Amino acid sequence: MSTDDSSGRPTSADDSSGRSTSADDRPAGGPARDGEEPLVSVDGLEKYFWEKDSILDRLLGEEPVAVRAVDGVSLDVYEGETLGLVGESGCGKSTAGETLLRLQEPTGGRVEFEGRNVYEMDGTELTEFRREAQVVFQDPFSSLDPRMTVGQIVRQPFEIHDVGTPDERRERVRELLAHVGLSADQIDRYPHEFSGGQRQRIGIARALALEPEFIVLDEPTSALDVSVQAQVLNLLDDLQDEFDLTFLLISHDLSVIRHVCDRVAVMYLGEIVEVGPVEEIFDEPRHPYTRALLESVPRASVTERDRERETLSGDVPSPRNPPSGCRFRTRCPQVIPPEDLDVEQEQYRAIMNVRERIESRTIALEAVGEGGEYADEDGELAVDDVGAFVDDLKAQLLDTTLAPRHDERVEAALTELAAENWADAADRLRSAYESPCERVNPDLGEADHPVACHLYRDDADPGGRDEGFDFAG
Numbered sequence: 001m002s003t004d005d006s007s008g009r010p011t012s013a014d015d016s017s018g019r020s021t022s023a024d025d026r027p028a029g030g031p032a033r034d035g036e037e038p039l040v041s042v043d044g045l046e047k048y049f050w051e052k053d054s055i056l057d058r059l060l061g062e063e064p065v066a067v068r069a070v071d072g073v074s075l076d077v078y079e080g081e082t083l084g085l086v087g088e089s090g091c092g093k094s095t096a097g098e099t100l101l102r103l104q105e106p107t108g109g110r111v112e113f114e115g116r117n118v119y120e121m122d123g124t125e126l127t128e129f130r131r132e133a134q135v136v137f138q139d140p141f142s143s144l145d146p147r148m149t150v151g152q153i154v155r156q157p158f159e160i161h162d163v164g165t166p167d168e169r170r171e172r173v174r175e176l177l178a179h180v181g182l183s184a185d186q187i188d189r190y191p192h193e194f195s196g197g198q199r200q201r202i203g204i205a206r207a208l209a210l211e212p213e214f215i216v217l218d219e220p221t222s223a224l225d226v227s228v229q230a231q232v233l234n235l236l237d238d239l240q241d242e243f244d245l246t247f248l249l250i251s252h253d254l255s256v257i258r259h260v261c262d263r264v265a266v267m268y269l270g271e272i273v274e275v276g277p278v279e280e281i282f283d284e285p286r287h288p289y290t291r292a293l294l295e296s297v298p299r300a301s302v303t304e305r306d307r308e309r310e311t312l313s314g315d316v317p318s319p320r321n322p323p324s325g326c327r328f329r330t331r332c333p334q335v336i337p338p339e340d341l342d343v344e345q346e347q348y349r350a351i352m353n354v355r356e357r358i359e360s361r362t363i364a365l366e367a368v369g370e371g372g373e374y375a376d377e378d379g380e381l382a383v384d385d386v387g388a389f390v391d392d393l394k395a396q397l398l399d400t401t402l403a404p405r406h407d408e409r410v411e412a413a414l415t416e417l418a419a420e421n422w423a424d425a426a427d428r429l430r431s432a433y434e435s436p437c438e439r440v441n442p443d444l445g446e447a448d449h450p451v452a453c454h455l456y457r458d459d460a461d462p463g464g465r466d467e468g469f470d471f472a473g
C-alpha cells in the first residue's frame with residue numbers, strides 16, 4: 001500500500017499531479033511477478049446463490065435459478081503488496097473477498113494460501129489459516145458487538161484461538177490499541193462511545209490481534225467522512241510496513257484505489273476484466289469498462305469537465321441472467337459490429353440499445369407519444385396511426401440520427417411493436433446486428449496487463465482491434 005503524500009490523504013482521481021510518490025516501489029507486473037510465488041492464488045473462483053430452490057418451489061415444478069455473484073474469478077496476491085479489487089456496487093467483489101477467505105463456501109474454483117488449498121483445509125490447518133487471513137469490514141457500526149467493551153472485542157480472537165494468559169492478553173490489547181492510535185484508557189468503553197473512524201480503528205486492532213499475514217479490507221473507509229478516510233488509510237499504510245502485511249483492498253472508490261494500491265483488478269458482473277499496475281490502469285486503461293469507470297469520476301478542473309466522455313449506457317444486467325458472450329456488451333461503447341456491416345460505432349451502440357430494450361421488453365408501448373393517444377376503444381392500435389406511433393417511439397428510443405439503411409431496419413422492427421410482436425421485432429434486429437461480442441466471452445489471458453476484451457488479442461497490439469481473432473463459436 002502506498003499513500004500519495006505524508007498525510008496519506010487520498011486526492012481526486014483526476015488530479016494529474018497526484019501520482020503516488022512510491023510508484024517505483026511497486027511490483028512491475030500484472031498477474032505474475034518473475035520467480036515469485038503468490039501468497040494468495042485464486043483460480044476460477046465461483047460463488048452462486050440459488051433462488052427458487054425450496055422444497056415448495058420443487059413441488060411447484062420451479063427450476064432453481066443461479067445468481068452468479070462470482071463467476072470464474074482468477075487473481076494472485078503477492079506478499080507485501082496491496083491489490084485493489086474495484087467495480088460498481090453489486091459486481092460481486094465483496095462476495096469474492098469473503099469466499100476466498102472461506103467465510104462463505106465456494107460453488108467452484110480453488111484458492112491457495114501459501115500453496116495450500118484453502119477449501120481442503122480442516123482441523124489445525126484451517127485454524128492456522130483463520131489466524132493468518134483476516135478481514136476488516138466496511139461498516140464499523142455493525143461489525144462491532146455493542147454489548148462488548150473495546151477490550152473484550154480486541155481480546156476475543158485470543159480467546160477463540162486460546163492465545164496467551166489473561167494478563168498477556170490484556171497487555172497485548174493495550175499495545176494493539178496504541179498501534180491503531182487509540183488510548184489504552186479507552187479499553188473499558190463501548191463502541192457507541194466512539195466516532196466512526198475510531199470504531200474502524202478498533203476493527204483494525206481486532207484484525208491485527210493474531211498477527212495475520214493477509215487482510216481483506218472490504219470498503220474500509222466508505223462509511224467514514226472524507227477527512228477520517230485519509231487518516232484510516234494512512235494508518236493502514238503504516239501498519240502494512242510495520243507488520244509486513246499483504247492487503248486485498250475492495251473498494252468502489254477510485255481515488256482510494258489509485259492512491260493506496262500497487263496493482264488493480266477490475267471486476268464487472270462477477271468476472272475480472274482487467275488487471276494491471278495501478279499507474280497503467282489509471283493512465284492507460286484498456287478495457288472499455290475500466291475506461292468508462294474512470295470517466296465517471298467527477299472532474300475538478302474546468303477544462304477537464306468539458307472534455308468528451310465515454311460514458312456508460314444502460315443498467316447493470318442482473319447476475320441471475322447475465323448477457324451471453326462478453327457481459328459488458330449490453331453497455332459497451334465499443335461493442336464490435338458484425339464484420340460485414342458498415343455502421344458508425346455510435347450508431348451501432350444506439351441500435352444495440354434499442355435491441356436490448358426490445359429483447360428485455362422494457363418499453364411501455366401504452367405510453368408512446370403523449371401516452372394513450374394511439375389506442376382505440378379496444379386498446380388496439382389503429383392502422384392509420386402506425387406511422388406516427390413508430391416515429392414517436394423512435395424519437396423516444398434514439399437520440400442519434402441513423403444512416404438511412406439502419407433507420408429503415410429499426411423502423412421495421414418498431415413497426416412490429418405496433419402489433420406487439422416483440423419476438424419478431426427482436427429477430428429483425430438480431431439477424432442484422434448480432435455482435436461477435438455476444439457469441440464469445442473473451443478470456444482474461446495471461447499477459448502482463450491482461451484485458452478480457454476482443455479488442456485486444458495480446459499486449460503486442462494494445463490499442464487495436466484483434467484482426468486475427470476467430471469469433472466463430
Ligand code: SF4
Pocket residue numbers: 287288289326327328329330332333334335336437442452453454455
Ligand atoms: S468484448 Fe466487445 S463488448 Fe466486451 S468489452 Fe470488448 S468490445 Fe466491449
